[in-house]
């Protein structure tokens with residue numbers, strides 16, 4: 001097989017066998033033949049990509065001897081939302097091919113089993129196709145069109161289902177293959193978003209260290225290495241190399257999700273902040289803010305929050321001063337107050353999670369029963385994972401990311417509410433849970449809010 005600019009055969013991952021960056025998609029034909037055993041493709045994209053990238057992709061398919069069975073162009077005002085209804089739409093369209101007679105008169109059914117699904121697009125299209133392929137039980141090829149997210153190579157699709165943003169389990173692609181010139185031509189905001197999504201592994205990592213320390217989510221060393229090794233070096237790459245470095249970093253962090261069948265290695269409290277805004281359909285001037293841009297602000301917020309928590313942690317936890325854990329009725333009322341502005345389905349889903357993660361007083365008393373020295377060591381360990389705030393802000397700003405919730409049009413009270421809801425929406429233990437259970441949440445949230453407003 002030819003030498004690609006970057007390529008890797010992967011032997012230890014459950015789903016992805018190969019990934020490559022190759023100018024003009026050269027070599028795609030051989031890769032598809034080898035890893036999918038077919039030459040026919042059903043390509044799913046949308047109207048924006050159909051204009052910007054599909055023509056050159058189609059030309060590459062022709063050159064590579066591949067057959068385009070069908071180009072499904074998802075209609076709708078861009079940007080598309082990763083909504084569950086869209087998945088049903090794709091599944092119906094693909095299943096429709098089953099009954100459509102082919103040009104050679106053979107049944108369409110043959111076409112499907114001899115074809116593979118291809119996602120030609122960025123994070124949203126990729127998740128829609130991933131989930132559809134998983135439901136249909138067919139392999140898929142991811143062809144990313146922007147270096148914007150780590151979802152291209154991950155297990156699971158991040159979907160808004162009944163207005164609740166959640167990761168639905170489904171296999172990762174069998175191969176990821178794209179062209180560097182396509183990535184560098186992607187809108188600059190999406191490149192900045194990729195930087196934010198990659199940089200978010202800083203606090204995803206600090207949250208994982210915290211959860212590991214309390215025995216709640218043991219660190220998987222291989223997944224940790226895929227996510228964290230070389231992270232800061234990639235984030236500090238020279239401008240000319242940055243887009244490719246970010247993309248390689250994102251693809252590798254996606255592999256960490258495959259290894260653990262979970263987004264734990266790559267997603268901590270910074271992502272929860274973004275998820276809240278996504279459920280609220282946060283927009284600037286009617287335009288959706290990319291995932292990685294929201295995550296970047298989540299990263300700054302959670303970094304600052306964690307630094308504050310570490311200062312308290314170093315003094316140890318006084319078990320006698322732990323706050324009283326509220327009963328389910330009180331907690332349900334708190335959820336109701338914070339989430340009254342969300343659709344009922346989202347609010348109900350949040351209530352369910354918030355109640356399912358509500359610890360008993362005994363659990364909390366046991367969980368935090370350590371000597372001061374143990375907490376000091378833990379705080380030191382977590383601090384080594386973090387980047388000093390001003391430095392982090394500079395890195396994000398240089399990459400074109402936003403660095404304050406104000407720039408998103410979020411005001412003080414909405415920001416405070418965001419932090420509160422972020423703590424409620426996922427069972428995954430993060431620094432927000434540590435603060436909530438130890439009585440630090442309110443003061444730290446106020447202090448972080450003062451930092452931005």
Ligand SMILES: NC(=O)C1=CN([C@@H]2O[C@H](COP(=O)(O)OP(=O)(O)OC[C@H]3O[C@@H](n4cnc5c(N)ncnc54)[C@H](OP(=O)(O)O)[C@@H]3O)[C@@H](O)[C@H]2O)C=CC1
Pocket residue numbers: 046047048049052053078079080082121122123124125127145146148149150151152154155156157158159182185186187190193197257263290291292
């Ligand atoms: N499963 C997982 O593990 C993960 C999933 N995600 C999810 O990914 C989604 C965000 O994806 P993201 O990539 O940030 O943004 P989107 O896929 O939502 O795309 C943003 C916009 O950029 C356009 N676009 C993309 N590539 C090009 C190009 N080459 N030229 C011109 N326009 C282009 C898109 O067009 P169009 O709409 O036409 O595609 C769209 O209008 C979120 O739903 C997030 O939750 C994020 C991280 C991990």
Ligand SMILES: O=C(CO)COP(=O)(O)O
Pocket residue numbers: 150151158166167197263266267268271272
């Ligand atoms: O966005 C993701 C990783 O970048 C997926 O993480 P979540 O499981 O938190 O949605």
